[in-house]
Amino acid sequence: MSDEVRxxxxxxxxxxxxxxxxxxxxxxxxxxxxxxxxxxxxxLRTVTRSRETFELTVxxxxxxxxxxxxQVAHVDLPREVWAEHHGKLLKRLAGRLPRDVxxxxxxEAPAGFDARFSAVWRRYAYRVTDNxxxxxxxxxxxxxxxDWPLDVDAMNEAARGLLGEHDFAAYxxxxxxxxxxxxxxELSLARGGDGIVTATVRADAFCHNxxxxxxxxLLFVGDGHRAPDWPAxxxxxxxxxxxxxxVRPHGLTLEEVGYPADELLAARSREARxxxxxxxxxxxxxxx
Numbered sequence: 001m002s003d004e005v006r007x008x009x010x011x012x013x014x015x016x017x018x019x020x021x022x023x024x025x026x027x028x029x030x031x032x033x034x035x036x037x038x039x040x041x042x043x044l045r046t047v048t049r050s051r052e053t054f055e056l057t058v059x060x061x062x063x064x065x066x067x068x069x070x071q072v073a074h075v076d077l078p079r080e081v082w083a084e085h086h087g088k089l090l091k092r093l094a095g096r097l098p099r100d101v102x103x104x105x106x107x108e109a110p111a112g113f114d115a116r117f118s119a120v121w122r123r124y125a126y127r128v129t130d131n132x133x134x135x136x137x138x139x140x141x142x143x144x145x146x147d148w149p150l151d152v153d154a155m156n157e158a159a160r161g162l163l164g165e166h167d168f169a170a171y172x173x174x175x176x177x178x179x180x181x182x183x184x185x186e187l188s189l190a191r192g193g194d195g196i197v198t199a200t201v202r203a204d205a206f207c208h209n210x211x212x213x214x215x216x217x218l219l220f221v222g223d224g225h226r227a228p229d230w231p232a233x234x235x236x237x238x239x240x241x242x243x244x245x246x247v248r249p250h251g252l253t254l255e256e257v258g259y260p261a262d263e264l265l266a267a268r269s270r271e272a273r274x275x276x277x278x279x280x281x282x283x284x285x286x287x288x
Contacts, residue, residue, distance in 0.1 A: 010082040012075050013109040014056070016040070018101040020067045021141050021250065027061050036062075039101055040093075044075065047092040048085050059115045059257040060122045060206065065249030067142065070123075070256040074115040082108070112266025113259075117273055121185060121258040123202040126215045126251050130223075131195050143196055144251035148223035152191050155199075155222040159187040161232030162214065170234045170241060171214055172207035180207045187214065197222075205272075209246050216245040 005011045024033035028041075037056055045053050059072040085092075086106065093103050112118065128144040129135055135145045165183040172180045186202040199218070201211050217231040220243065234241045260268050 005076055008079055009076045010079050011109040011113060012077055012082065012086075013105075013107055013113060013115065014040075014073045014075065014103050015105040016071050016073065016101065016103045017069045018067065018071070019141070020062060020065050022100060023064065025062060025064045025066070026058055036068075036101055039098060040073075040103065043093055043096040047089065047096050048077075048081050050081065057115050059119050060254055062252075062254055063209075063249055066252045066254070067250075068254040071254055072115045072119070072257045072259075074109055074113065110262040110265060112262075112269060114265070114269045115257075117269040118259055118265045119205075119257050119272075120260055120268060121202050121204055122206060122254065123186075123200065123256045123258070124206075124211050125253050125255050126199040126201065126211060126247070127196050127253075128199075128215075128219070128247075128251055129196050136194075139196075141250055142253065144248055146219055146223065150197060150219070150222035151224070152189050152197055152222065154224075154228050155189050155197075155218045157228040158218055158221040158231045159189065161229065162187055162235060166235055167238060168207060168210055168235065169238050171210050171217070171244065173209040173246075175208055178207065182207060182210065189218070211252060212246045212249065213244050215251075216247045219247065220244075 018036050020036075022034065023036050026036045028035050028038045037058070041053050041056060044050075054075050054077055056073045056075050062068055062071075090103065090106050093106075097103065126144075127139075127142060128146050128150070130146050130148065130150045132147075135143045163184050163186075165181065167181050168184075169180040174180065183204045184201075185204065186200055189197055189199045191197050199215055201214065203210075214231070217226075217234060220226040221228055221230060226243070234244060259265065
């Protein structure tokens, strides 16, 4: 695969956010389900008065109900379309898009930029409260209620045993041809003054259901059902454990995507497409 933009086209970076409550995830789906990608592509086609749909590539696909504050995507537009519309495109999209999705910035991307493969990390936050009275009604679409008291120190102790490069098969929904090897760069939890516990989860990439499964395991530690060393034991076993629950999606928000310096974008994109294996492990299928 190449990061070269087709002759006559311009690669445009989009920075965007959305409330995932009413979306069936990011990616377009058959059957007319409402998705973030579908809404933006439809709006882009309308405001540029184009017959063609220009397909978006996103940094990280989110599941149904998951939110994003700092999502990044790119789209390749014909040079004449970009030249004609770029000055007014942001405002026109604001007038055309539904209120639960916003594009905040549009700019020509530097050479070698790929929203997905050039990224060096994605940072998510998962928010949960153990308030006996439940969740603030104004936050109910973004905070999970856990009806057992949570020991955040125990959860952080457990989280430390999951950091680093591992095969996260025990915490991922397996997809044919995709590796489950990831580097978990940060996993920490803090209780705010409002009582909400926010988990910060950062990795080079995530496999399907990985964040929500990790949080599910940590909640079992936090409420005393499992010891702090249990999540690491599950990881080492390498198979799904029925005790690890995939928590509900509404507490999860993609907060930020990190990219290297412009001159390193193309190299990072090539590296990210390489098949990944752990030292001493047999090669597995998958592109990233």
